[in-house]
Amino acid sequence: MSLTKDQVQHIAILARLRLEESEFDDVVDKLSRIVDFVDQLQAAPADDVLPMAHPLNMAQRLRTDEVTETNGRDYFQENAPLTEGGYYLVPKVIE
Amino acid sequence: MSGGAADSGLHERTLADLAEGLATGEFSSCELTEALLARIDRHGTTLNAFITVTAGQALEQAAQADKVRASGDAGRLTGLPIVHKDIFCTEGVLTSCGSRILDNFVSPYDATVVERLSAAGMIMLGKTNMDEFAMGSSTESSYFGPVNNPWNTQRSPGGSSGGSAAAVAARLVPAATGTDTGGSIRQPAALTGTTGIKPTYGRVSRYGMVAFASSLDQAGVITRSAEDAAMLLGVMAGCDSRDSTSADHPVPDYVAALAKPLKELRVGIVRQHFDEGLDEKCADAVRTALRTLEEAGAKLVEVDLPNIDLSVPTYYVVAPAECSSNLSRFDGVRFGHRAGDPQDLLDLYCRSRGEGFGAEVKRRIMTGTYVLSAGYYDAYYLKAQKVRQLISQDFKDAFESVDVIAGPTAPTTAFAIGEKTDDPITMYLNDIYTIGANLAGLPGISVPCGLIDGMPAGLQLVGPHFGEGTILACAHQYQQLTDWHTRCPEDFA
Numbered sequence: 284m285s286l287t288k289d290q291v292q293h294i295a296i297l298a299r300l301r302l303e304e305s306e307f308d309d310v311v312d313k314l315s316r317i318v319d320f321v322d323q324l325q326a327a328p329a330d331d332v333l334p335m336a337h338p339l340n341m342a343q344r345l346r347t348d349e350v351t352e353t354n355g356r357d358y359f360q361e362n363a364p365l366t367e368g369g370y371y372l373v374p375k376v377i378e
Numbered sequence: 379m380s381g382g383a384a385d386s387g388l389h390e391r392t393l394a395d396l397a398e399g400l401a402t403g404e405f406s407s408c409e410l411t412e413a414l415l416a417r418i419d420r421h422g423t424t425l426n427a428f429i430t431v432t433a434g435q436a437l438e439q440a441a442q443a444d445k446v447r448a449s450g451d452a453g454r455l456t457g458l459p460i461v462h463k464d465i466f467c468t469e470g471v472l473t474s475c476g477s478r479i480l481d482n483f484v485s486p487y488d489a490t491v492v493e494r495l496s497a498a499g500m501i502m503l504g505k506t507n508m509d510e511f512a513m514g515s516s517t518e519s520s521y522f523g524p525v526n527n528p529w530n531t532q533r534s535p536g537g538s539s540g541g542s543a544a545a546v547a548a549r550l551v552p553a554a555t556g557t558d559t560g561g562s563i564r565q566p567a568a569l570t571g572t573t574g575i576k577p578t579y580g581r582v583s584r585y586g587m588v589a590f591a592s593s594l595d596q597a598g599v600i601t602r603s604a605e606d607a608a609m610l611l612g613v614m615a616g617c618d619s620r621d622s623t624s625a626d627h628p629v630p631d632y633v634a635a636l637a638k639p640l641k642e643l644r645v646g647i648v649r650q651h652f653d654e655g656l657d658e659k660c661a662d663a664v665r666t667a668l669r670t671l672e673e674a675g676a677k678l679v680e681v682d683l684p685n686i687d688l689s690v691p692t693y694y695v696v697a698p699a700e701c702s703s704n705l706s707r708f709d710g711v712r713f714g715h716r717a718g719d720p721q722d723l724l725d726l727y728c729r730s731r732g733e734g735f736g737a738e739v740k741r742r743i744m745t746g747t748y749v750l751s752a753g754y755y756d757a758y759y760l761k762a763q764k765v766r767q768l769i770s771q772d773f774k775d776a777f778e779s780v781d782v783i784a785g786p787t788a789p790t791t792a793f794a795i796g797e798k799t800d801d802p803i804t805m806y807l808n809d810i811y812t813i814g815a816n817l818a819g820l821p822g823i824s825v826p827c828g829l830i831d832g833m834p835a836g837l838q839l840v841g842p843h844f845g846e847g848t849i850l851a852c853a854h855q856y857q858q859l860t861d862w863h864t865r866c867p868e869d870f871a
Contacts, residue, residue: 291744294748294751299728300728300731300740300743300744301731301733309737310737310741314744314745316801316802317741317802320694320803320806321695322691324688324692324695324761327685327761327765330764332764334763334767335770336763338817338818339580341625362486362714363712363713364711364716373711373723374720376722376723
């Protein structure tokens with residue numbers, strides 16, 4: 284195994300993913316296989332190569348600074364699990 | 379309409395043929411829509427190709443299309459049916475992306491692709507099943523269950539656009555949209571005997587298409603012929619102010635481009651594509667197809683893509699890295715699944731995501747998080763982007779001497795459902811011939827080129843940037859010389 288259970292637990296927290304105890308062995312096993320597989324890139328001679336940033340090397344388009352969208356808050360919040368007075372509700376953050 | 383909707387024979391016809399029938403008044407859009415909805419109703423469950431069928435809305439749109447036609451304002455696509463992969467946002471309709479985390483998400487707006495096809499008068503019949511967040515090559519990772527291949531329902535239709543491919547192959551609809559990040563249009567097209575095109579990166583707007591890997595994702599279509607694909611691509615393609623990565627590049631008349639003969643076309647054959655890993659019978663089918671092109675006047679040229687063997691590992695660094703960033707928006711706060719009774723904010727995030735995402739999506743998010751994390755970024759992500767540059771340059775060099783590159787789409791025909799789910803690497807290697815085009819941003823099309831033990835095989839044609847016209851013409855000319863694309867799975871004839 285190229286990854287330990289502790290490493291996987293750390294990655295899961297960074298990724299904000301709760302893994303069930305029953306999932307762990309499978310995740311450690313398969314993630315290790317994926318990491319081993321992509322490790323073959325290390326041997327590729329590419330030191331002087333410019334990393335690719337975009338498939339077409341396009342320049343970013345700019346648009347004029349004009350109002351194009353109207354406020355659709357109520358409409359968009361129809362998909363929200365919990366709102367109040369136009370706000371999204373989350374568990375208390377500040378005591 | 380006489381004879382009842384289900385046996386009208388309309389399902390057997392291509393989009394181009396149906397357009398002709400609507401134009402001459404042979405049948406109405408309402409009759410066509412009813413006939414296909416009846417077929418979806420009859421076969422939909424067997425294949426599990428659909429997540430949502432929008433029958434009521436479709437019939438209303440069809441009635442509207444018939445009115446438009448009566449008033450003399452119809453375009454070529456007015457009143458023709460299409461289905462959308464459930465990755466495209468559709469206003470007022472569930473847009474699940476094959477995931478539990480979006481199984482209650484009713485999109486407040488239409489994707490540009492949906493909007494443009496709808497503005498051209500097309501009727502949406504429903505939303506198709508797919509691998510969760512388009513992450514998979516078999517449509518088995520869908521929260522809504524796997525899709526079955528119409529050629530053999532024990533087998534996978536490929537993925538991630540498996541529902542779209544199965545629906546078109548089974549003649550439930552003449553056309554379906556799809557998306558392709560590493561082969562998700564072309565591989566299922568190959569495995570179901572359909573035609574599937576992934577355009578150049580940026581050719582079609584990604585606005586309203588749920589993001590997986592933003593530097594690789596591209597929208598396209600799965601149809602029964604290259605001609606049908608050309609009809610649709612002309613409407614879908616073009617710059618969109620709402621997607622800053624959409625290309626500001628003129629859209630040619632793809633249908634007119636189909637007439638270009640094979641004579642003088644330089645077709646590159648990649649040496650590495652016929653190495654180990656390719657099923658011998660698939661290799662034979664592809665070689666026969668290449669001979670057909672050659673006999674019609676194309677010139678076969680051997681080309682070399684020296685770094686292509688690194689395309690799959692490169693992809694499995696770049697795509698998961700982008701996915702881990704894109705999928706951070708699913709937090710249980712603004713939309714989608716939210717875990718019950720969270721202890722605190724971290725618990726809300728972790729459990730909403732832990733419950734909402736399936737196993738493959740979690741693996742990809744975690745792979746991406748790992749390769750981007752402190753101490754590993756240079757070794758994995760940066761290195762992969764360098765190798766990606768090499769692969770891209772190899773293609774550029776090859777296109778100096780050829781107009782298209784031809785080869786197999788997938789290493790085997792359709793595999794059994796469950797056969798490759800235990801080992802992610804085996805599953806990933808399904809896309810060994812398709813991933814290169816995504817890394818380099820090139821257009822690619824898969825066309826049926828044979829039946830092996832009753833299962834379809836695909837020929838892939840890859841073109842240079844914005845070479846859609848060339849690969850569509852090559853595919854169309856090939857389809858004038860062969861009839862593989864007209865074959866229909868027996869149970870759905």
